Amino acid sequence: MYIGPDTVVPFASALAAIAGFALMFWRRLVGAVRLAASAVKRRFSNTDPER
Amino acid sequence: MxxxxxxxxxxxxxxxxxxxxxxxxxxxxxxxxxxxxxxxxxxxxxxxxxxxxxxxxxxxxxxxxxxxxxxxxxxxxxxxxxxxxxxxxxxxxxxxxxxxxxxxxxxxxxxxxxxxxxxxxxxxxxxxxxxxxxxxxxxxxxxxxxxxxxxxxxxxxxxxxxxxxxxxxxxxxxxxxAFRAKDAVSERRANANLGSARASAPNVVLIVMDVVRAADVSLYGYERQTTPNLERFAQQSVVFDNAISTSPWTLPSHASMFTGHYPHELSADWNEPLDDAFPTLAERMRDHGYVTGGFVGNYFYGMPEYGLNRGFIHYESRRVNLATVMNASAFGSRLVRVFNQFANRYRRPEMRRAETINHRVLDWLPRRSTRPFFIFVNYIDAHLPYDPPPPYDLKFTLTEPPARGHRRGQRATESEVRGLRDAYDGAIAYEDEQLAALLRGLKRRGQLANTVVIITSDHGEEFGEHGWVTHGNGLYLPAVHVPLLVSYPGRIPGGIRVTDRITLRDLPATVVDLAGLGAEETFPGRSLSVHWDSTRTTAYGARSPLLLEVNPYQGEPVWYAGAKGKMHSIISGKYHYIVNGDEREELYDIVSDPWEKTDLSGLPDNRRALMDLRAALSAAMNESSRTRATSANEFR
Known part of the structure; x- marks a missing residue:
């Protein structure tokens, strides 16, 4: 497979754009991840029959 | 609020x-x-x-x-x-x-x-x-x-x-x-370290009218009076009717004029400067006690980092003003571009008109000096965007505002091409006037009497003859056939027309010959003096092959000839033989078809000519490549 500057540009640009968005909405992103993590955690702790 | x-x-x-x-x-x-x-x-x-x-x-x-x-x-x-x-x-x-x-x-x-x-x-x-x-x-x-x-x-x-x-x-x-002071100090030091010059050594003035094609010069029969001053100057010069540059764009063409080498022997390319593998004309002149000065209108490929400044004690290639300082940063240059578009300004802020360049030359040149000088002048006014000052902007057009800009890669309609050519011709007329002003200035100061003056161009321009406007993307004659005049009062007879085809790679050999720097200081190629002094023909050896070359510029539209890869061509006799980047061959009879409209390569009658030209091109390329290997080692 050919890998050169012209094929890397779209991939690198997409990564850069995603990083830009992530930095812009960093706190919301962290908040959403935390929320999701705690929801998952809660769900697993609720379904654990041993507890 | x-x-x-x-x-x-x-x-x-x-x-x-x-x-x-x-x-x-x-x-x-x-x-x-x-x-x-x-x-x-x-x-x-x-x-x-x-x-x-x-x-x-x-x-x-x-x-x-x-x-x-x-x-x-x-x-x-x-x-x-x-x-x-x-x-x-x-x-x-x-x-x-x-x-x-x-x-x-x-x-x-x-x-x-x-x-x-x-x-x-x-x-x-x-x-x-x-x-x-x-x-x-x-x-x-x-x-x-x-x-x-x-x-x-x-x-x-x-x-x-x-x-x-x-x-x-x-x-x-x-x-x-500190940077400004450093330039001034190194210029003073270089002047102080100059060796002694030969007594009665002539001054040399090399004037390059960037992008001026012979086809639009009235000296060569163009119906518009674009160059009345050149016509007058021709009476005291040798005029070459068929001078061919080595490449259809600035850097390799100038590099050939300065070193005597063909573009494929040189490093100079779209994104590569001219390296120091070969000595330049300015270096040789400086080494022989000449004061050397370069005054360059081409603000991009003329900038010192592209290597054309080598050997010049004094070198100027761009204006320093607010816009050029802004241009130094990537963001600033984009702002300047947007501002220029908004303000409908075409000229780049770095660009110097011929008139300004003349002032700089005459200000810099010492009025009384025992030393000979070598001055290189490059006018850029006939380069896109064509924006000659009044009255030259309307000299050949009734369209107001006159056409000026053309984006590289854009297809132009017939009327657009006409408008652009009107403006281009106006720019040539302006340069012609400024050229005369510079020579008048030198004459007034008594600095033209013992002076070799060479006037030429680095390449021409296409105006739709092969589908595009601009240069650097094909090897057809409109982009490589340039004016050339050589004058040396009292030493070269005036009013001579040379119809032989010659290549601009012979310029440095000609200059050192006329300046009398000695046989050991010769450059590759052959002195053009053989064309006005028949006694020299034997002494100066074989004539230079008329080799032409161009490498593709990244991102060019595919319909440009040069976009397909490296192009080479050779002119021999009445034929121009071109090998395109995709190996496709073209053959033109440039005597009967000077605009190269009819490709003869497919005709069975021309098989023999094609074979000869293939061999000639191959031999010329190989011969000059061997020269590179030898010379590069010699000067390393």
Whole structure:
């Protein structure tokens, strides 16, 4: 497979754009991840029959 | 609108600053105590920071990534920060005015994020591997994080700004002055170290009218009176009716004129400067006690970093003004471009008109000197965008405003081509007038009597003859057939017309011959003096092959001939034989078909001619390649 500057540009640009968005909405992103993590955690702790 | 109290906090701008941040900021002293002067200082601080970051990035790219050479040389270390200082200083001033009316944390936060975003974006503009939108998003993301951080630490940040900004501005000013002083000192030192010149050595003036094709020069029969002064000058010169450049664009063509080598032997290319593998004409002249000066209108490929300055004790290739300083930074150059488009200005700010170049030459040239001089002058007025000053802008057109610009790669309609050619012809007429003014200036000072004057062009221009407008993308005659006149009062007979085809690679050999520098100082090629002095024919050996070459410019539209790969061609007898980048051959009878409209390569009658020309091209390429290997080792 050919890998050169012209094929890397779209991939690198997409990564850069995603990083830009992530930095812009960093706190919301962290908040959403935390929320999701705690929801998952809660769900697993609720379904654990041993507890 | 109500004035912000400063106690309302920052978060209205977005979710970046949360309650914790507000608390932190409240613990710190308020940002509201800033004065407008502090806001301006803040702008200047970010100017310095962005400038330093861009310089660091470009030096990193140059030294580590090895992506390109430093196109503006080491001058970037002061010019780029200065460009950012001007830009951010203006922004700071604007914000300071807003601060008087709307002072508050929100405005300060906007300023911080804005400054960081522009600064980061300015640096990322130098990195082409990301799409522009991706670079903008990344800049904004970084700015929001950095702006938030700085807003949370106002006191520490303010101390940093006050401590760093003014000393850094001082450093930029000192560096800029030091660079200017260094140029002056090295010029003085080079003049002081010149060896003695031969008694009665003639002065040499080489004038290159960039992009002027022979077909649009009235000296060669063009119906428009574009060059009445050249016609007068021809009476005291040898005029070459069929001078051919080695390449259809500036850098390799000039490199050939300066070294006597063909483009494939030289390093000079679209993104590569002329290296020091071969000596240049200016170096040889300087070594023989000549004062050497280069005054170049071609602000891009003429800049010293492309190597054409080698051997010139004094060299000028661009104006220094506000716009050119702004142009030093990637962001600033885009702003200048947008401003020019908005203001409908076509001329690049770096560009010097022929008239200015003449003034610079005559100001620099010592009025009384025992030394001979070698001056190289390059006029750029006939280059796109064609923008000759009045009355030349309307000399050959009734269209107002006259056509000027043409985007490379764009297809032009017939009427557009006509308009562009009108403007081009006006520019040639302007250069013709300025050329006469320069010669008059030299004559008034008595500096033309013992002087060799050579007037030529580095290449021509296409006006739709093969489908495009511009040059550097094909080897057809309109782009390579150029004017050439050689004058040396009392030594060369005037009014002679030479119809033999010659190549401009013979120019350096001709100059050292006429200047009498001695047989050991010869350049590759053959002195053109054989064309007016038949006694020299044998002594000067074989004639140079008429080789032409062009490499593809990255990103050219596929319908340009040069986009398919390296092109080579050779002119021999009545034929011009072209090998395209895709190996396709073309053959033209340039005597009966000078515009090269009918390709004869497919005709069975021409098989023999084709075979001979293939062999001639191959032999010429191989012969000159061997010359490179020998000479390069010799001068290393």
């Amino acid at each position: 109500s004035r912000s109290s400063g106690q309302e906090g920052l978060p209205r701008l977005g979710p970046v600053l949360n309650a914790n941040q507000k608390q932190t900021r409240a613990d710190d002293s308020s940002t509201i105590s800033h004065r407008p002067a502090d806001i301006i200082l803040l702008g200047l601080f970010f100017g310095i920071a962005a400038g330093a970051a861009e310089v660091a990035f470009r030096l990193f790219a140059y030294s580590v990534l090895n992506r390109s050479f430093l196109k503006q040389g080491w001058n970037i270390v002061w010019a780029v920060p200065l460009a950012h200082l001007l830009l951010f200083g203006m922004l700071g001033l604007l914000l300071a005015l807003m601060w008087i009316r709307w002072r508050g944390d929100r405005l300060l936060y906007i300023a911080l994020v804005g400054f960081v975003a522009i600064g980061v974006f300015a640096v990322l503009l130098n990195y082409q591997r990301f799409h522009l939108i991706a670079r903008a998003l990344l800049s904004l993301g970084i700015a929001i994080q950095a702006g938030g951080f700085l807003a949370r630490h106002p006191n520490g940040f303010r101390r940093l700004v006050r401590m760093v900004t003014l000393p850094a501005i001082g450093l930029v000013v000192i560096t800029a002055s």
